[in-house]
Amino acid sequence: MTTIKTNYNSIRWTGSEIEIIDQTKLPEEELYISLMTIDETWDAISKLKVRGAPAIGIAGAYGFYLGIKDSPETEHAAFLHHAEKVAHYLNSSRPTAVNLNWALQLLLAEIRKQPDKSPAELKNIVLNRAIEIHNEDRELCKAIGEHGVSLVPENARILTHCNTGGLATAAYGTAFSVILHSHFAKKVKMVWVDETRPLNQGSRLTAWELKKAGVPFTLNIDSAAASLMQNGEVDLIITGADRITRNGDTANKIGTYSLAVLAHAHNIPFYIAAPYSTIDLEMETGAEIEIEQRLPMEVTYFGNRQTAPDDIQVYNPAFDITPNHLIAAIITEKGIVKPDYRKNIPRLFS
Secondary structure: OOOOOOOOOOEEEOOOOEEEEOOOOOOOOOOEEEEOOHHHHHHHHHOOOOOOHHHHHHHHHHHHHHHHOOOOOOOHHHHHHHHHHHHHHHHOOOOOOHHHHHHHHHHHHHHHOOOOOOHHHHHHHHHHHHHHHHHHHHHHHHHHHHHHHHHOOOOEEEEEOOOOOHHHOOOOOOHHHHHHHHHHOOOEEEEEEEOOOOOOHHHHHHHHHHHHHOOOEEEEOHHHHHHHHHOOOOOEEEEOOOEEEOOOOEEEEOOHHHHHHHHHHOOOOEEEEOOHHHEEOOOOOHHHOOOOEOOOHHHHEEOOEEOOOOOOOOOOEOEEEEOHHHOOEEEEOOEEEOOOHHHHHHHHHO
């Protein structure tokens, strides 16, 4: 497989701080900002300056290190207590994406299992593990793309939702990686890009990444997806995921469930692409997933312009749950998982 190179880094560790592309500024400005404290990291995750489940996990891992690196504690128990408070605080920034909690629990486990190490030694261990998480994600996403190519037909017209590219991961992306690798395999005719209201991650971010990569695409309004399928313009749908439960139920950006239902109605395969860190074997079904509720202003304003009356109620969930029976396959770094998910996911990832 040809090695594919991208010309931007969404997240980078400089040796003392986190450097990210501020995704709230795209596509108008490719602005890189530095996060030097745990509070700046929490704010960047909460306000979607860094977003996408894998990228949030990476940022959270580095943010965890920023939160413990200046701890004055010299005893293991006190240092661990401080680290647990740091993890709890960071985890509150966005509750639905499992990668954040996964990364934080991984780092806490490093501290818990080595009580013989000094806090100074543990700080270095945590930083090195955070760097490993970052590097691993890059390789996982590459493998996801390579595996997913086999599901993409010749001259494929792919519909995707939200943003799943290098902006949302260490590199390549998840669903975007499948699209990118399929494009370089000369299998992609068109990518339909849902704008993904209310924050327009499709139009602001995915379109920006596809344009940079030279992949043919067309931006469409979310409510046009059904019409595209009805008119025979879509061959398959690929999205990412923010949490996948043991039975294959999947939390992803609001509107994903609608696409899965439409795909089922039009006999179009619907695929999820995600790394193992997005799979939560502790949760049995999607009914257990906490769904983040976002601010009303994201819906009642478009940019700085008010688009709805004052003092109205707004329902603005960030995610929805796609039931497993609507998912044709889950594309992972270990290969393609097909139903029965309750058996096949634990078999591959336990």
